[in-house]
Amino acid sequence: MLIIRAGETDDAPGIARVHVESWQAAYRGIVPQAYLDSLTVQNQALMWARLLDRRRGLTVLVSEADDGRIVGFTAGGEVRHRDPRFQAEISSLYVMPHIQRQGHGTRLxxxxSNRLAAQQLKGLFVWVLAENQPGRAFYEKCGGEPAGEVTREFAGTPLREIGYGWRETPKYG
Ligand SMILES: CC(C)(COP(=O)(O)OP(=O)(O)OC[C@H]1O[C@@H](n2cnc3c(N)ncnc32)[C@H](O)[C@@H]1OP(=O)(O)O)[C@@H](O)C(=O)NCCC(=O)NCCS
Known part of the structure; x- marks a missing residue:
C-alpha cells in the first residue's frame, strides 16, 4: 500500500534520492549529461531541506512504500509566472523509475491538486520539457491542455518547455 502524506524537513534525503534517480533516467538525452552527472543526493537533500524548512506557500507531498521509503514526491503552490488563467502551479512531480506506470504519479x-484547490487557488498549471514525451502524455491523461510554450536556458543549453493548464483546479473525491 502506498501512503501519500505531507513532506517534512526530515524527508529531504528521501526526496533527493527520487529527484536524482528520476532526473537521471527521464532527462538523459534531453538535459546536458554533465549537469545530470553532477547531481548528487547529498546536494539535492540540502536544497530540499532548505525548501521544506522555509516552505513559503509550497505544498510538498511524498508517497511512501510499505518499507517506509519515499518512492515519489510532488510540490506546488502559487503560480510563479503571472498568468491570470492559472493561480496554482505544479513545480515538481517525480516517481522512482522502477515503479513508474503503476498509477503512483496519478495519485500524487x-x-x-486537491490540496491546491482547498487553498482556493483556481486553475492549475505545469511546465514540462517539450522532449519529455512520457511527462507530456501523463499530464494530457490528467486532463491538462496545452497552455503555453517557452524556451529557457538550462545549464548552457536552450530547452523548450510546454505548459499544460487546467482552468479549474481538478478536485477528486
Ligand atoms: C511523469 C510521471 C510523474 C508519471 O508517473 P507514473 O506513476 O509513471 O504515471 P501513472 O502510472 O500514474 O500514469 C498515468 C497515465 O499517464 C500516461 N503515462 C505515464 N507514463 C507514460 C509513459 N512512459 N508513456 C506514455 N504515457 C505515459 C499514461 O496515459 C498513463 O495511464 P496508463 O498507464 O493507464 O496508460 C513519472 O513517469 C515520472 O516521474 N517521470 C519522470 C519525471 C517527469 O517527467 N515528471 C513530470 C514532469 S515535472
Missing amino acids: FMAL
Whole structure:
C-alpha cells in the first residue's frame, strides 16, 4: 500500500534520492549529461531541506512504500509566472523509475491538486520539457491542455518547455 502524506524537513534525503534517480533516467538525452552527472543526493537533500524548512506557500507531498521509503514526491503552490488563467502551479512531480506506470504519479497529482484547490487557488498549471514525451502524455491523461510554450536556458543549453493548464483546479473525491 502506498501512503501519500505531507513532506517534512526530515524527508529531504528521501526526496533527493527520487529527484536524482528520476532526473537521471527521464532527462538523459534531453538535459546536458554533465549537469545530470553532477547531481548528487547529498546536494539535492540540502536544497530540499532548505525548501521544506522555509516552505513559503509550497505544498510538498511524498508517497511512501510499505518499507517506509519515499518512492515519489510532488510540490506546488502559487503560480510563479503571472498568468491570470492559472493561480496554482505544479513545480515538481517525480516517481522512482522502477515503479513508474503503476498509477503512483496519478495519485500524487490528484492529492496535490486537491490540496491546491482547498487553498482556493483556481486553475492549475505545469511546465514540462517539450522532449519529455512520457511527462507530456501523463499530464494530457490528467486532463491538462496545452497552455503555453517557452524556451529557457538550462545549464548552457536552450530547452523548450510546454505548459499544460487546467482552468479549474481538478478536485477528486
Ligand atoms: C511523469 C510521471 C510523474 C508519471 O508517473 P507514473 O506513476 O509513471 O504515471 P501513472 O502510472 O500514474 O500514469 C498515468 C497515465 O499517464 C500516461 N503515462 C505515464 N507514463 C507514460 C509513459 N512512459 N508513456 C506514455 N504515457 C505515459 C499514461 O496515459 C498513463 O495511464 P496508463 O498507464 O493507464 O496508460 C513519472 O513517469 C515520472 O516521474 N517521470 C519522470 C519525471 C517527469 O517527467 N515528471 C513530470 C514532469 S515535472
